[in-house]
Amino acid sequence: MGYGLPAALGAKRLYPERTVLVVTGDGDFLMTGQEFATAMQYRLPVIILLLDNGMYGTIRMHQEHNYPGRVSGTELRNPDFVAYAKSFGGYGERIASAEECGPALRRAMASGLPSLLHCIVDPDAIAPHMTLMKLRQSAFERLKNEG
Numbered sequence: 001m002g003y004g005l006p007a008a009l010g011a012k013r014l015y016p017e018r019t020v021l022v023v024t025g026d027g028d029f030l031m032t033g034q035e036f037a038t039a040m041q042y043r044l045p046v047i048i049l050l051l052d053n054g055m056y057g058t059i060r061m062h063q064e065h066n067y068p069g070r071v072s073g074t075e076l077r078n079p080d081f082v083a084y085a086k087s088f089g090g091y092g093e094r095i096a097s098a099e100e101c102g103p104a105l106r107r108a109m110a111s112g113l114p115s116l117l118h119c120i121v122d123p124d125a126i127a128p129h130m131t132l133m134k135l136r137q138s139a140f141e142r143l144k145n146e147g
Helices: 003-013 026-032 036-040 058-064 079-088 096-112 132-146
Strands: 023-024 048-054 091-093 115-120 125-127
Touching: 003 026, 003 036, 023 026, 026 048, 036 096, 048 079, 048 096, 058 125, 058 132, 079 091, 079 115, 096 115, 096 132
Parallel strands: 023 048, 048 115, 091 115
Antiparallel strands: none
16 A cells, blocks of 8 residues: 555656556555655656545455454545645646546646546445445355354
8 A cells, every 4th residue: 555656656757758647545645645745846747546435445345344344443534635736736626526537637637737636435335346335244144154
């Protein structure tokens, strides 16, 4: 965790003519988000698509799978990520729906700045075909059948 933004900066530095997009979660970004300052310092216009579900999602998924309903230490209290990007002089925009994503991505690319697109996602939608609720229910069933 935390590798996405530093890797994107390395890629952009190595291939400045290419568009570099990093897709990251809020927990992942919070581990190395200070590297946004590096992006500004070296004028590396990477685009960060930050998916915010308010938790360390992968850890939560494992908790629900192995210890359903016993959640510990996975909730996050996030900053205003758009304000964070702007505070460094970068581009920031909040995305609340899938329809807003394409136009926001085009605006970020046109800005020529390191950019952060803050996407609000449903915390229950933990994977493309799985919700936390379904995961918890199946874990309870599995444990009931084992025990």
